[in-house]
Amino acid sequence: xxxxGEIYAVVLxxxxxxxxxxxxxxxxxxxxxxxxxxxxxxxxxxxxxxxLYGFNPLIGGAATLLLGTLLIWQLQKKTGLATDxxxxxxxxxxxxxxxxxxxxxxLVEALFGRFQDLSLPAFLLGVGAVLAIIxxxxxxxxxxxxxxxxxxxxxxxxxxxxxxxxxxLLVFSLAVLVGLRFxxxxxxxxxxxxxxxxGRRLTSxxxxxxxxxxxxSVAAVGLGFAVTRYxxxxxxxxxxxxxxxxxxxxxxxLKKPADA
Amino acid sequence: xxxxxxxxxxxxxxxxxTIIQHLNFTVDPGDNLAIIGPNGAGKxxxxxxxxxxxLYEGVIQWSRDARLGYVPQKIAADRHLxxxxxxxxxxxxxxxxxxxxxxxxxxxxxxLTPELLETSIGTLSGGEFQKALIAFALLGDPNVLLFxxxxxxxxxxxxxxxxxxxxDLQHERHLTILLVSHDLSIVYQFATQVLCLxxxxxxxxxxREILTPETLQAVYSAPVKFYEHHHxx
Numbered sequence: 086x087x088x089x090g091e092i093y094a095v096v097l098x099x100x101x102x103x104x105x106x107x108x109x110x111x112x113x114x115x116x117x118x119x120x121x122x123x124x125x126x127x128x129x130x131x132x133x134x135x136x137l138y139g140f141n142p143l144i145g146g147a148a149t150l151l152l153g154t155l156l157i158w159q160l161q162k163k164t165g166l167a168t169d170x171x172x173x174x175x176x177x178x179x180x181x182x183x184x185x186x187x188x189x190x191x192l193v194e195a196l197f198g199r200f201q202d203l204s205l206p207a208f209l210l211g212v213g214a215v216l217a218i219i220x221x222x223x224x225x226x227x228x229x230x231x232x233x234x235x236x237x238x239x240x241x242x243x244x245x246x247x248x249x250x251x252x253x254l255l256v257f258s259l260a261v262l263v264g265l266r267f268x269x270x271x272x273x274x275x276x277x278x279x280x281x282x283x284g285r286r287l288t289s290x291x292x293x294x295x296x297x298x299x300x301x302s303v304a305a306v307g308l309g310f311a312v313t314r315y316x317x318x319x320x321x322x323x324x325x326x327x328x329x330x331x332x333x334x335x336x337x338x339l340k341k342p343a344d345a
Numbered sequence: 346x347x348x349x350x351x352x353x354x355x356x357x358x359x360x361x362x363t364i365i366q367h368l369n370f371t372v373d374p375g376d377n378l379a380i381i382g383p384n385g386a387g388k389x390x391x392x393x394x395x396x397x398x399x400l401y402e403g404v405i406q407w408s409r410d411a412r413l414g415y416v417p418q419k420i421a422a423d424r425h426l427x428x429x430x431x432x433x434x435x436x437x438x439x440x441x442x443x444x445x446x447x448x449x450x451x452x453x454x455x456x457l458t459p460e461l462l463e464t465s466i467g468t469l470s471g472g473e474f475q476k477a478l479i480a481f482a483l484l485g486d487p488n489v490l491l492f493x494x495x496x497x498x499x500x501x502x503x504x505x506x507x508x509x510x511x512x513d514l515q516h517e518r519h520l521t522i523l524l525v526s527h528d529l530s531i532v533y534q535f536a537t538q539v540l541c542l543x544x545x546x547x548x549x550x551x552x553r554e555i556l557t558p559e560t561l562q563a564v565y566s567a568p569v570k571f572y573e574h575h576h577x578x
Contacts, residue, residue: 114426227436234433234466235422238481241396241415242437285427289465294427 090202094267095310097203097211098322101263102276102306104218106299108260109281111222111253114233123176125261125273127153129183129195132270136191146265153179154258158251183270198269198323200313214263221256225249230291268323276302279330286337301337305330349374349411349489349521350395355403357387357394364390368403370540370549372521374488379536379552380525383565386542388525389418392491395523407489414487416478418494424467430477431462434484441485448484455480455510472503479510483518490514492524496531504528508535529556 087095128146135145153175160174187195203211222229228249231239240246257277264273284298309326317325348371355368364387372378380388394401396415407413434448452462455476461469469477475495482490495511496504508531514520526532532539532552539555541548543564548555 227440230428230432230436231440233423233426234428235417237393237396237398237417237421238415240398241413242440244440289427289467290429291427291432 088202090204093203093205093208094200097208097215097263098267098306098310099303100212100215101260102280102302103299104215104260105264105276106280106284106302107219107222107295108257109277109279109302110284110295110298111229111233112257112277113281113285114229115253123173123274124150124153124157124258125265125270126176126183127179127258128261128265128273129179129270130186132191132195132265133183133186133188136188136195137186142195143262143266146270147262149179150258150262151255154254158254162247194269196269196271197321198265198267198272200267200310200322211263214259218256218260218263221252225252229253267321268326272323272327275327276305276330279327279334280305283330283334283337286334287340301330301333305333346373347408348372349376349408350523351404351406352395353404353406355391355394355401355405357390357399357401365394365401365542365547368542368547370538372523372538374408374521375515375519377515377522377524377535377537378540379532379538380523380540380542381527381529381532381564382542386544388542389493391542392493392523392525395491411489412485412487414482414485414490416475416482416490416492416495419471419474419478419497421493422466422474422478424469424474426466428466429463430457430466430469430480433466433477434462434481437481437484443484448480451480451483454514455483470503471499472506475499475503475507476510479507479514483514486518488519489521489523492522494525494527496526496528504531511535529561532556 128150131145131147131149132142133145134149135142157175183195184192228239228244231242231244232246232249236246260277261273264276268276280302281298283301284294284296287297288294305326308329309322312325312329313320313322350372352368352370355365356363357365368391370378380391382388390399392415393399395405396413397405430452431448434452435445437443438445438448448462452459457473457476457480461473461477464473466474466477490511492511496507499507511522512535515522524532524536533556536552539548539550539552541555541560541564543566548560548564554560
């Protein structure tokens with residue numbers, strides 16, 4: 086039987102999957118998918134500090150993610166370099182600091198996550214974060230579309246690109262943060278990358294792209310949890326979710342690209 | 346007539362590099378201003394400054410009733426996105442809080458069929474894509490269109506269609522058009538004023554005065570050939 090803490094954890098993971106599918110779709114269009122993989126590593130020093138001093142890892146992860154996000158945004162604005170290049174700069178430092186700070190016995194959990202029961206307040210906080218991600222993306226969907234299509238055209242239409250980039254980076258980091266608990270710093274970005282890549286392979290218009298990315302993400306999380314619970318309980322769900330997600334992508338390769 | 350645009354003493358610099366220096370010109374309502382000049386003379390930079398997209402020194406003054414529509418260079422747009430033409434037009438319409446039927450009527454006007462509206466932007470032909478960009482610019486009922494290289498990389502027939510469309514739209518909607526172009530033959534038949542940007546002194550005036558072999562040689566630092574021909578529509 087399931088107990089409430091377990092149900093909360095699974096439901097939040099499924100909701101996170103929806104948010105990850107949406108964030109990943111926009112990140113793919115912004116050509117910053119790789120950034121999601123890297124930005125999750127920015128949480129590592131925070132997780133390390135939390136394990137070292139025994140406070141909630143999510144608080145540590147959130148603090149360094151927020152700092153890293155703002156740093157990337159500022160560097161991008163001031164130097165005019167691509168987001169990917171900037172994230173590369175911040176990333177290397179974060180991983181190095183995280184590896185030094187995290188106690189050895191906690192490093193695997195920090196990197197790959199762990200399935201753990203959720204308290205009701207933690208669940209509600211997570212649901213709030215997921216809802217915030219979805220609401221912000223839908224509120225700024227049109228601005229994002231125009232900014233992706235032609236930044237100058239968007240600016241000439243009155244879109245404040247600078248602010249929009251910050252909002253997107255924050256939403257992106259929030260998604261990573263929600264996924265950190267069960268996917269870990271190494272894999273949290275994967276669920277943003279892979280389902281979006283699957284969705285893009287199979288669709289050529291925006292509504293279907295968003296829908297298929299979300300479905301691929303939810304399917305990977307659902308199947309990942311089911312497999313760890315009923316078939317392979319010795320594994321933590323994070324790596325299995327990512328393997329299933331990658332499997333779905335490989336399956337999508339069997340179909341001709343939607344708009345080749 | 347009160348000008349719709351006055352530019353006074355405009356200077357634009359990128360770091361230590363001066364792109365445009367002490368530029369002055371005015372545009373009257375209904376004018377077709379063609380902006381010409383060699384690569385790197387600052388034509389696109391000027392359009393971006395007129396749209397207030399970059400920092401400049403001097404004065405750019407649009408009349409109070411000016412509503413700007415912008416058609417960027419095709420290469421400035423990402424055509425690999427999973428977007429249909431309609432996604433783009435609808436996104437702008439929602440941003441400007443325009444009624445949805447506005448998208449349909451503008452699309453009809455520029456010749457975008459319902460099938461093309463539901464076509465992925467990556468699979469449109471060059472001419473169709475240019476029409477989509479024009480439809481995008483026309484949403485919001487602008488009375489000034491700023492056009493960057495409207496027919497670059499289009500074949501002659503598609504080019505002819507685009508200019509015909511622009512002429513018709515201008516008549517119907519009393520548009521003022523500012524156009525960056527490399528095609529001097531088109532500039533000759535289409536423009537009412539020409540602004541040439543070059544490393545030397547900029548020049549400004551009607552095509553017959555500006556598009557002379559001597560001026561063009563000075564602007565392009567090389568002899569330039571173009572064909573003067575007239576169209577009656």
